[in-house]
Amino acid sequence: MAIASPGVDASDQPSAPVDAPELRLFVMGLFFIFGGITSLNDVIIPKLKELFTLNYTQAMLVQFCFFAAYLLVGIPGAKLVKKIGYMRGAVAGLLTMMAGCLLFIPASQSATYGLFLFALFVLASGVVIVQVVSNPLISLLGKPETAHSRLTFAQAFNSLGTTVFPYVGATLILGSLAAISADQLSGVELDAYRTAETQAIVHGYLGIAAALAVVAAAVWMFRGRLQGERHGESAGLAGLDLLRRPRFGFGALCIFLYVGAEVAIGSLIVNYLMQPGVMALPEQAAGKLIGLYWGGAMIGRFIGSGLMRIVSPGKLLAGVAAGAIALILVSTASTGALSGYSLLAIGLMNAIMFPTIFSLACERLGSRAADGSGIINVAIFGGAVVPLATGALADVTGSLAIALALPAACYAVIAAFGVYARKPAR
Secondary structure, X not given: OOOOOOOOOHHXXXXXXXXXXXXXXXXXXXXXXXXXXXXXXXXXXXXXXXXXXXXXXXXXXXXXXXXXXXXXXXXXXXXXXXXXXXXXXXHHHHHHHHHHHHOHHHHXXXXXXXXXXHHHHHHHXXXXXXXXXXXXXXXXXXXXXXXXXXXXXXXXXXXXHHHHHHHHHHHHOHHHOOOOOHHHOOHHHHHHHHHHHOHXXXXXXXXXXXXXXXXXXXXXXXXXXXXXXXXOOOOOHHHHHHHHOHHHHHHHHHHXXXXXXXXXXXXXXXXXXXXXXXXXXXXXXXXXXXXXXXHHHHHHHHHHHHHOOOOOHHHHHHHHHHHHHHHHHHXXXXXXXXXXXXXXXXXXXXXXXXXXXXXXXXXXXXXXXXXXXXXXXXXXXXXXXHHHHXXXXXXXXXXXXXXXXXXXXXXXXXXXXXXXXXXXXX
């Protein structure tokens, strides 16, 4: 039975911390998987852009459909997790991800862009459910006072996935591009070319589906390991009443903007580095450098998990957001390697943003943690909106450099939140 703190209803107390090293390892594995799968979009975008002769706005529909799942599935996913528990919720998410991977087979056979977008939406729906489980669960598996550091450390494994998957994906997917391009073909020949070239995508996602089946079976074996799990009732429309809390509402907005900025930059890296005024790289070589962007986030999260034990998380958040703005300015004002690598270095600045914004926004939510996680996952819909808007801005202005002003504006708001949330929540 939970003991209520003074002035706090016992029903609002979170589940007791659980000392289970094997579960911490399992959750870090989940971060690795959904991080890697999400980053593969950065490889698929230039592939589909060429195959279906898309402009930047149309190509960014990949991210729009993927991250739209956070808007549509975030709150229902939280309700599902509250009903069946964290471990069974993780299994449900993994199986949904597997179904999304398998949908790439009919998408390739029909050579239809819309089916690829639908497959990505289903895949992302599973990612959302797994993420609803992972964020509060890693906070539960240890002492409350070290939750900021622990979540940042777990997010480093997310970044490990985002570093490894794009490199492998660029080799398997972008490396398969034929000498001929889709805009040189039409009719039956074009359909045959698209079907043949998308086989590389299918093979990659079939491998992921097999791995997800194994992980889901392993998680099912641990389904009874987490005892004493508690979830509070939603006071408003699926917990949306939490947005009335200024700190949480501001934090949710910043998650929207952060994910949008991070995804927009990652989605444009290949095309940005291919520009004659930047590094003039071939497509596959530019694709492999995506790993540096996400690898910077991985390194930064390991460093950040230690720094946050001695530096205020809010102040550190404000500092790295300012650093991201500075790097965008350097990249857009320079040429050659400096322009390219300064853009890639933004990954290092991104490192602590998501876990820090999440934990600062969700401080003292108690048993409402699952509701908070669901709403935060809805805010990840920013990964659909901001990249699409950035792509449209690039099409209108004819300049990727000018389009990067939108992610820079997002980082400015995040810096303001860091200053606002520099003190512990009351």
